[in-house]
Amino acid sequence: MNEDHEGVVVYWRPGCVFCMKLRLGLRLTRLRYTEVDIRRDPRAAAFVRSVADGDETVPTVTVAGRAMVNPSKKQVLRAVAAHAPHLLPNRA
Structure with a gap:
């Protein structure tokens, strides 16, 4: 599993x-x-089960180590803006 906390x-x-x-x-x-x-x-499947009440609900997304089960694109981008803004693509 990729344990990317950043x-x-x-x-x-x-x-x-x-x-x-x-x-x-x-x-x-x-x-x-x-x-x-x-x-x-x-290991990734076990991680998903650990954050999805025992289910393998996907997509599951982590942003800077914070898990979200079945998020929308908008929710993911909001989480990135809040917890890992350095990852946002340059909108110049």
């Missing part, structure tokens, strides 16, 4: 429509983040 990590699994929507939306923002497929990483 950056953004998107935990996802293949076939998840909500994951595809969030990942595409975040790519369009040019925000730098790491993706972790919980089907390929048992």
